[in-house]
Amino acid sequence: MRPLGDLGRLAGEGLRMPGGACQVDTLALHDFASTLRTLGSAPRKRLKVDSYEVIVDEELGDIHLIKIEKRKYWLHDDWYLKYITLKTPYGDYMEFPCYRWISGEGELVLRDGRARLSRDDQICVLKQHRRKELETRQKQYRWTEWNPGFPLSIDAKCHKDLPRDIQFDSEKGVDFVLNYSKAIENLFINRFMHMFQSSWSDFADFEKIFVKISNTISEQVMNHWQEDRIFGYQFLNGCNPVLIQRCTKLPEKLPVTTEMVECSLERQLTLEQEVEQGNIFIVDFELLDGIDANKTDPCTLQFLAAPICLLYKNLANKIVPIAIQLNQVPGEENPIFLPSDAKYDWLLAKIWVRSSDFHVHQTITHLLRTHLVSEVFGIAMYRQLPAVHPVFKLLVAHVRFTIAINTKAREQLICECGLFDKANATGGGGHVQMVQKAMQDLTYTSLCFPEAIKARGMDSTEDIPYYFYRDDGLLVWEAIKTFTADVVGIYYESDQVVVEDQELQDFVRDVYVYGMRGKKASGFPKSVKTREKLSEYLTVVIFTASAQHAAVNFGQYDWCSWIPNAPPTMRAPPPTAKGVVTIEQIVETLPDRGRSCWHLGAVWALSQFQENELFLGMYPEEHFIERPVKEAMARFRKDLAAIVSVIAERNKNKKLPYYYLSPDRIPNSVAI
Template identity: 70%
Template sequence: MPSYTVTIATGSQWFAGTDDYIYITLMGTEQCSERTLLDKPLYNDFERGAVDSYDVTVGEHLGEIVLVKIEKKKYWVQDDWYCRYITVKTPTGDYVEFPCFRWLVDNKEVVLRDGRARLPQDDKTRLVKQHRQKELETRRKTYRWKEWQPGIPMSIDASRHKDLPRDIQFDSEKGVDFVLNYSKAIENLFVNQFMHMFQSSWSDFADFERIFVRIKNTISEYVMQHWKEDFMFGYQYLNGCNPVVIQKCTKLPDKFPVTHEMVAVCLERELTLEQEIEAGNIYIADYEVLDGISPNCTDPCTLQYLAAPICLLYKNAQNKILPLAIQLGQTPGEDNPIFLPSDGQYDWLLAKIWVRSADFQQHQTVTHLLRTHLMTEVFGIAMYRQLPAVHPVYKLLIPHIRFTIAINTKAREQLICECGIFDKVSLSLCFPDGIKARGVDNKEELPTYFYRDDGNRVWEATKSFASDVVRIYYSSDEMVQGDEEIQAFVKDVCSFGMQDFDHCEFPKSLKSREELTEYLTVVIFTASAQHAAVNFGQYDWCSWIPNAPSTMRKPPPTQKGMADVKLIIESLPDRGRSSWHLGAVWALSQYQENELYLGMYPDEHFIEKPVKEAMETFRKQLAEITSTIKRRNEGKKLPYYNMSPDMIPNSVAV
């Protein structure tokens, strides 16, 4: 009688093994096997990390094995099981691979397709078409859209991490508990001693060093030493946590009436301000998006203030970016003066601090939360709802949305709250287009804009990889147009995830392989490189509190000549909030255990050789970029490594 050898791999993560009963049914083109219990007497099957083999005997040949059904039934108590993959050796000696990489919970069954990626138009038989349709119907019931707050991209319909489908939960929820991690950070950084003085102000800038005791970080220490200097203020617009705000100034806005006479003393080339603008040496950072936004009031006893400043920046003869003029509100007037480097030192310092505080707020809410975390979640939910596991784009994207929905759910549960800022924000996520739109694409004009240079390299490598995969499965533009699942995916992102917002720049359909390639590049790059660039430098640039105040306790100054050290200290966060701030940026900057970096795909969703070769080419390109960045950083006091591929996780998981 014909016999098939079934090999099953159990996951190696905690609690992946099971003592429950596991049954298998092989489904062929001619007939199906009997439902078979997989059990070895006197042997503990399906242990964590185990690879177990079993013989399944049938009466007649089943034909080509196209589906495998796995069922889990309770033995004593419900015991979840994580199945990595199944391989079937046929009586003729052929091997058929069935990737799984999912949890079986309760009395659940999973039906798996073989590992070859298939577009919907590739499926010809009724059996596989029905399987594909049923999988998507089940997914749409499981992964539901929910409006978390008006004007914000849609999120998963789950209020708590434990309510999420098991497949997208963290392996260990404890490891991503924000409250627990903050507590650990505060303990590790030795700042508990200040918590009892929660609302007490510091006495002087030097006092902030008292919570800097255990920091061993070259960049943060350099920031602490030089934060008052104009060059440090300007440099962060290029390579700090929020390197997406600076743009070339081609014309001064009417709302920011800076004159040549105001800034002439700071200009080095014997040109007027207008001539400097024409020469491409003037840049601007406008925080208009913060105008009219009330900051969160975490303590009813403490007022907090937020400004929407405009900052003019000057590229001097040494190619350094320096602040030239600062207006702390959007409407010019006597109560909204333009602060200048020629003003008193404390007036100028306080104005810069207000800009840095605004930059911190915009970074956290827009650059970091909205444009990486929330957008990747939208892509992830739409992927689960519209793309079956057999689809090549599902296989391509699944590593890049790993744990994202989980981390966002934990954040909504514990960390972030309402914010009315998102309906003002443009959401173009195409990296080169964003750089060009801000007028900062010329390397000769901004030679030390490492975020741009490294980002362009990673973008091109990612796009090349996505293009390779697209061309393996789509031989023409017409195949893209005829792929009803990929069209439903992009429509779900725009029409449901983004709720057809007026400012949504995402397409509702794709017409070519080039459009599909760029779309996939946006998804992968946003979830990996862009998130890394704006997340993992938070400890570097924000741990010195005066350089990135998370809150301001006094209103912005409405006239010059009023600032002194006392006013600045009373404006900055108090001891308790400084301590929590430091713990937060430390915790948010930590890499996860067993982190998977860009190009690392240990879960082999793809089995085809051409895709594996494309992955290897991608990894080689990333390694070359890493080497280039490493050589450039040698000997630098301010090395830039946030876009180095060896430090870019595959997905938004922290």
């Protein structure tokens, strides 16, 4: 049928759908005719969108499914089909959402847009369609092990091997090599690249690559990074606000005494008494102990440390450091550095902590706990939930491009000899070792935001009043959980319905078996048995992909562009004695010019939103057509807008505004 042009042909082909939306009575088939309207788009690089209207004069009967076929022409002409609308002679409408690509010689068979659990399908042809869709997807979306001990990932060596529906519209837009090169060019730092292994002259010398990209926060960092208050603040509201915890007992491996730190204590209490009152906090980088430093460049030695940092809440309720030990085993060659030490001793100790924090942030907080975890949820969703399932319709926007960005990262960024190796001390395999170790601590509870905050003893807003990551995160978590509970309540009228939904249970089990490698200690559920637990589970999926990723990704440029505040590598080992550190030694320890430029290009590129970004609450692809769900979405957007207002009001006149968890800055999915 030519009316559809290059899009193909549309046909009912004897398929039947139960009455309802079409309101077709089988006794009045001779009166039935319909209009089928399709909306699709050509490949987006051609920027062309077309809609087609087809009048069907023949008698079709109750429509169960619609098939769309595309012919193959001599030109490459993939088509993206958004939806098909069917209008009956009586003025009724049926929506058939698609939002998928049709490539080459292909066909799609679509159901109408009403979400249905498997128990709702009583007609054989619908059961067969449901089963066939999952069988096809399970062949396309296969699990594989990228590295031993990692969560399993998609079985694809490169972006073009992925199913067309989950590829980026333009692979060029997420080419890491191209984007880093663009960043270096745009930041006017390419003139330093030829001096790859030469050192900077002093701290001010770093401004030569910084001045072109400064902003409010990064300028504050540049001007105040040496101050203890900024150092401590970053553990609350910087790129990696997930490590700090209240210290309930001083660890034996950090033999710090009251006498050492009494000049920092403001309440005339002993250190042990300060611990009892909840004023002492700790950040332990034990994960880095034993990790191999990068040896991919034989001309430059690179070093890692595994510091322990003790912090104190002073009378102004600010968190400041009071003791730093640069490795895990105490001893004469592993001194405890103090604010009372010589200026450069203390400064270099803090720089080592900041460098260690950067490594844990990039590889664990960011890569493992948002990117890789979200990919697991996405693969399991495509394998076990048909497009008609309400949970698929709910989650599909929150896994958009995640599998693609991770595949691209494995192809160019974190692979052997990839871009990660160029500037990072944990490159060359150290980042792989870190993920393997961190998998032991990746638990379901640690992804539940309120529980994770409470587990670190950081939940009291009175005791810790400036923890904006916590405050904003709790607001967003509750908004998402309210929304998921609304949707769950629409389709699951009881806990028993949840238990009996085999597709849902298979989805949850896939995450446990393949994502968490079947480790019971992970606490990931093998099944979900109540509506409340299902709502929580869906909240974990959405929050991890949206809010948590936003919180730890989009501040990278703000906090890491000033190289001394987040060195990606160190070129000398940690000091083993006090009183010997000089400014010249610090500069020689910091990254050379070339690695600084690579680092700067990386954090700039990684902090950019995608073109045409979709933010939390935005669902332009209407997978749901039911009014109750659309009303739930409207309430969700209203709740998010209220959070935006609260955050904007708080940030007024702040020199260091915290906006990473403002919903209007939270993309729906991990896509960068």
